[in-house]
Amino acid sequence: MLAQLAEKxxxxxxxxxxxxxxxxxxxxxxxxxxxxxLQHNNASGFGLLALLLWTMLVPLCxxxxxxxxxxxxxxxxxxxxxxxxxxxxAASGQRREQRRASVAERLSWAGKQPFPVRGYEVWCxxxxxxxxxxxxxPVDHRQLADAVAAxxxxxxxxxxxxxxxxxxxxxxxxxxxxxPTHWYADPAALARLVDRLLVPLHTDVPxxxxxxGGTMHKR
Numbered sequence: 181m182l183a184q185l186a187e188k189x190x191x192x193x194x195x196x197x198x199x200x201x202x203x204x205x206x207x208x209x210x211x212x213x214x215x216x217x218l219q220h221n222n223a224s225g226f227g228l229l230a231l232l233l234w235t236m237l238v239p240l241c242x243x244x245x246x247x248x249x250x251x252x253x254x255x256x257x258x259x260x261x262x263x264x265x266x267x268x269x270a271a272s273g274q275r276r277e278q279r280r281a282s283v284a285e286r287l288s289w290a291g292k293q294p295f296p297v298r299g300y301e302v303w304c305x306x307x308x309x310x311x312x313x314x315x316x317x318p319v320d321h322r323q324l325a326d327a328v329a330a331x332x333x334x335x336x337x338x339x340x341x342x343x344x345x346x347x348x349x350x351x352x353x354x355x356x357x358x359x360p361t362h363w364y365a366d367p368a369a370l371a372r373l374v375d376r377l378l379v380p381l382h383t384d385v386p387x388x389x390x391x392x393g394g395t396m397h398k399r
Contacts, residue, residue: 194340196312198393200305208305209280214354215304215364216286218279286367290392293374295382299392303370306394307363309351311370313378314344316386321345324381331376332369343388349373363397 203211290300303309324345325337336348349370351363378387 194344196299196310196391196393197395198299198302199396200302200394203305209283211305211364212283212287212301213279214362215367216283218282289367289371293390294379295387296389297392298389303392303394304365304367306365307351307397308348309365309394310346310348310392312340312344312346312391314388314391315381316343316388318342319385327377327381328373331373335369335373347373365394 200208287301287304290297303311321339328335328337328347332349334350338346338348340346349366352366353361353363355361378390381387
């Protein structure tokens, strides 16, 4: 019985967690934009202009019209406010589409690697991102650990079996005043590790696959 439990425990330990797979779509979008450090201005300048026009210019133009009976100032004020509002909405939508296209382009990185990569998007969404590298043949474990450290000494490596290594690349942390700390995956650090170590390694010892995922912090 102990052996059976140990075997099940080993299988569970080797299984790649994917906590972020069922993340809500809006949260997924926001996290990916922050992971890839895309701007979130959302045409705020146009929104502020529209707000000022509606709260200051339009009432002022209405007061002028009430004094001299000429409706032209009120009409011009309303038209300017409407134009700024429409312009702001259109610009905000355009920039959101640009960010969505930028996210999609960055996620295509996984398909450009010389070995199969699974779960890159979930890795990007995870607060503790993990990746398993499965080699086609055994290598010297200590030698690979030293090679990883030479590229990035902050990366943690754990061998799951003779040919599979699990790597943890520390996420970026963002802490704002009076807000909790947020953890975001670091695609730039991943790209350095892949370009400087895994791709060259693949030419000597082919990588069967890179399986990616990770966990979310409990709150």
